[in-house]
Amino acid sequence: MTQIAEVIVDVPTMQTNRPFDYAIPASLTKQISPGMRVVVPFGKRQLQGFVVAITDQSSFEGTLKEIVAVVDLRPVLNHELLQLSQWLAQSTFAFWISCLQTMLPSVMKASYEKTVRLEPTADPKLATELFQGKQEIPFSEATNLTSAHKLLQLQKEQQVEIVYHVNNRAHKKMLKGLLPTKSVAECEALKANLTKSAKKQALLLAYLTSVAGQTEAIAYQQVLAAVAVSRETLRTAAKKGWFKEVAIEQYRDPYAGHTVEHTRPRVLTAEQAAAVTQISQAVKESQNEVYLVEGVTGSGKTEIYLQVIQDALKLGKTALMLVPEIALTPQMVNRVKGRFGERVAMLHSGLSTGERYDEWRRIERQEAQVVVGARSAVFAPLSHLGVIIMDEEHETSYKQDDMPRYNARDVALWRAKYHNCPVILGSATPSLESRARAQKGVYHLIRLKHRVNDRPMPEVTVVDMKNELKKTTEGNFSELMLTQIRQRLIRHEQSVLMLNRRGFSSFVMCRDCGFVLKCPNCDISLTLHMDTHSMKCHYCGHEEAIPKVCANCHSHKIRYYGTGTQKVEAELKELLPTARILRMDIDTTRRKGAHEKILNQFGQHDADILLGTQMIAKGLDFPDVTLVGVLNADTALGLPDFRASERTFQLLTQVSGRAGRADKKGEVVVQTYNPEHYAIQLARHHDYEGFYKREMTLRHQGNYPPYYFTILLTASHEEENLAAKKIFQLMNQLKPVLSQKAIILGPTPRAIARVNRRYYYQMVIKYKNEPNLNAELTKIMQDNQETKKGIQISIDREPLSFI
């Protein structure tokens, strides 16, 4: 009976979002298995696809086509990851093929090429005129020289053939090497037969004697370094059969040249030790539990992670540790590499595609048992997972904002369930979703109340910028901030200044009283739309005129708010001409490695002040930094997002953690127009629990997460009215399916309504329990593909940004 493979083909559309059946030719039956990539005919073309199952019958009525080739010797996706891909596709409303591809290094995605090949029977004139003596030319080149029609005609006349190529872009770095085949005795015999003048060959044979019996291949490089013979001697020796010449696969080592200092486990505090004991027990007993580790910066979360990993390794299990991209600093990498050495694989955006592929293969071959990486590392092909760790669990970068729109936290929880292993979610400022689950007892809450060595928390001073403006002319620096920076300059200590760029000039605020215009229906800040010269709420669509006077204090100093890093740098240079300033923002860190370079410079005290955007809030730990200044704490508060307070609290807490070390006390100065705002006041007192309680009350009142689930639906079209029409139609389609308890916000135009010549309209569904919602949303995705007409629809489950 012929075997049949169910294949997901590389065509990301709704119509092809299902397995297609292919016959497995007899020659391939032995080597093919689910999780392998294959090349299959699809229409006229050839495509790459993934075998997701093997069966012996098909419901397809026609005759099945045969699989052309198998790409992999071994499956690139195991049973777990195949199942995960299916779940991911369903839960994020993405194409299955997109999910399969995001789980693998990008080089494993096929590239396609279309060429025209000359048939032997062709007119000789064609060979010179069109093909210029070549046998095969790219299709695009052919159409440049002649018309597409003419080519088709030539194809019908069997003068040319149109060929579709599927290229594998992943290339392994190969080295030539030798594999010893002769025994010691054989080597001695060969040596005895040599003429006296054959000194080099004698040397080589002596070497071969020393490695006789070794089953591992030795790279030529290594041989040449050990023995004074030339490449040519090796070549002739190989011909004579003294050894076997083999190709050795070489991993690109992204850390070559870096020396990593070996580190030992540190002595734990009582709190840390209790945490490690509890979690390691769960690792040992394969319990699928989630531990939320809530601890301020400096409470030693990383050491807990490392020791739990160590315990997992001792049990022969593996560990996955996820870290936000910006926190993957050399300091962080060295700490893990220093502890586990060769057993660690790193996956982050700093690697070249080739290096990433090599790290992935080291994991896949079980040569690495610990994986540290950013979002996509959650798909690392580790088997026997003992623990999954997600540091800075609240970070929004764990959510991917294009297809598939997955949150690495959900994937981590899924994998932990599959492997029956614990998950550690760590943060100084947990997301309300996670903290609330800990409250309900779904997660175990582990609170670290003390810092290692009982270091005091830095003192935070809040400066009310409304008063400052009355004192001086408009500027970004308060008197206190300047005094503090000057003090650091005198003491040869360093300062870190953060300019919050979130919500840059998108909202209007009164400079006298800090009043921000809010929507009367939603209690969400209104967004300034310069295109329509109005203030809009893009939750409910409310619109009003841009105010000329403050509705609260009738001041005329109401304006949109924001400033750039360059401007601040210039201002700072004028105020403090002697200070050496380093600027770190998107502009100065665009080049690869620039980020690291700036931090190194600052670490070597090449500058007194580091001025930057949010990116400086994480991962940097410099002993001489005793002042952290936040220039504008409240810009994010003005954002039309119910998570605005949460973000502000998290950011302030995080930057505060950058100030001061064991020996030098740190200070934090926060400038704001909203000094009484609870997010700022509670951050000032390092009171996460207080913030959690306060914010939960507000979320409860506003019917927001974690009390409600959310879905963001977006429709876009080049013509505004068509996009609007579609979103209203979708709302009408969904309404009858939803219960009375579901809340629909909108539809409204998106804050930046037009992007890339397309208009965007969106609506938000808030719900608690809607059994029919998933099916209807899936239907919407399918229907839309059939009646497209230029309309694009996207569905985002639990979006982290509503802008």
Added chain:
DNA sequence: AGCACGCCGACT
């Protein structure tokens, strides 16, 4: 996504 098929207007 491509590619074919089909139908319509604009030309050698």
Added chain:
DNA sequence: GTCGGCGTGCTC
């Protein structure tokens, strides 16, 4: 008459 524009439907 035919070339080439794009709307529609299919790919195991």
